Amino acid sequence: MDDLGSVVARRPPGYEPAGTSAAVQAEALVKHYGGRTSVIEAVRGVDLTVEAGEVFGFLGPNGAGKSTTMRMLTTLLSITSGTARVAGVDVAGDPDAVRRRIGVALQEAGLDPRQTGRELLVLQGRLFDLSAAEAAARAEELLALVELEEAADRCIKGYSGGMKRRLDLASALVHRPEVLFLDEPTTGLDPASRLTIWDEVRRINKRGTTVFLTTQYLEEADQLCDRLAIIDGGLIVREGTPAGLKSELRERRGLASDPTLDDVFLDATGRTRDRAAGDVQEVAP
């Protein structure tokens, strides 16, 4: 198994520590998309702080601004206004330095179907300035971590959905990132594959990597996240620990027992269970 806890001294060439600070810090983050006739305000002023070592969940209905926020934090989208710092580095000011410190696994497992799993990981290592030998060794470690050794030399197009997600996760870890961004990491997976991904996320976090994940599965957020934020209409509408958010709702509503995270979500977004159908899903662990 990969020893992620002892990797700080083995970070890739070009890596320079950014000093101690919050893993993710966003202030008044805004993203507008310009259309021909109108401007779409996808994110309208998000303030966020994720402390180093946390698993932070970012929830919201479809179109709420989750993925847009994550894409700004991972340098994939330009920032209309506001500031964001990831691993202590200004995202807009030095995007390459941010890219050296983060791992990204997006909603669609971003893989090249014509390569083998091993080739993909070695290539990713080479892109992060590892030598050929280092990249090969790192690929071997990661294939073991996500239990894909047997499929390592098969083309990715033959992988199942769960295997692709695990490989995507492994490719995001090649350079031992400080902060790992996961965009809906378990969407479309069967329950067994989902549990495997949860285990991987816990293990990665336990070894010191901060995890920022978006999800539509409230059970997932409840199981995995130390803290979470709910975004709706481009604004953060709730933020706190799962237990704290439930307890706050219980006190405010004078409920006899603790509400579920679903209730918190529905309360925060002003949705009813009927209206939320299709927006958010529950899954059993």
Place this chain on the structure above:
Amino acid sequence: MRQTWVLGQRALREAARTPEALLPTLFIPLFFLVVNVGQAGKIFPAAHTSFLHGQGYGAFQLPSSLLLAGSFGTAALFLVEDIEGGYFDKLRASPVPRTAIVLGRLIAESVKGLVIATGLVVLALVFGISIASGPAGFVILIALTALWSVVFVGFMQLIALKTRSAAATQSAGLVFFPLLFLTPNFVPRHMLTRPMEIAATLNPVTYVMEAVRSLILQDFVWTSILRGFGVVAVLGAVMIALNVRLIQRYD
């Protein structure tokens, strides 16, 4: 440079694992060569046609087929697949110079261009066409064809990055056909009607075609050769600059 080469190797693996995308780039230009020679070969007999310099009409037509082979731009379609599948974002989220993302594919395209052009010319040699400028001329004409394929795929990558659509990118590739037919494709430039001559003179493909043709039919006509290389150098630089600009502003 290392990252460029690593991405180039990946694009070459991708091409090698998709032979079905490569075969038409060999077959269709050969088809056009056979059809064009079959239709016009008798009008231009080698013995009485001075612009053929003693060779058959196939030698005159070979440059069109070479340039057609270099104008399929399959790399741009693979780029759209990368965009649609999310791998392009994976690359953008890595600390890879944007130029490496563009140049990696273009380097691979030049290698593919070299292989395909070599295959076509070797086939032409088998069927009696000779390269008047000899082995050195052979190398130069293959290199020029490969550089043209880089220019054209650079253009198609622009469409791919702008539209992110396979259909739009594929349609843009068809722009080569008007460019090909507005050249001295069937006869030398001075034999074209005046409007066609003007159009051919304005068309950059004409100069690449004339350079390749001079190497096949004549010895080293340096003015022609340098003009051909000049066109691919200028267009290549423009395409790379526009590709890098688009990828840097990609949102």
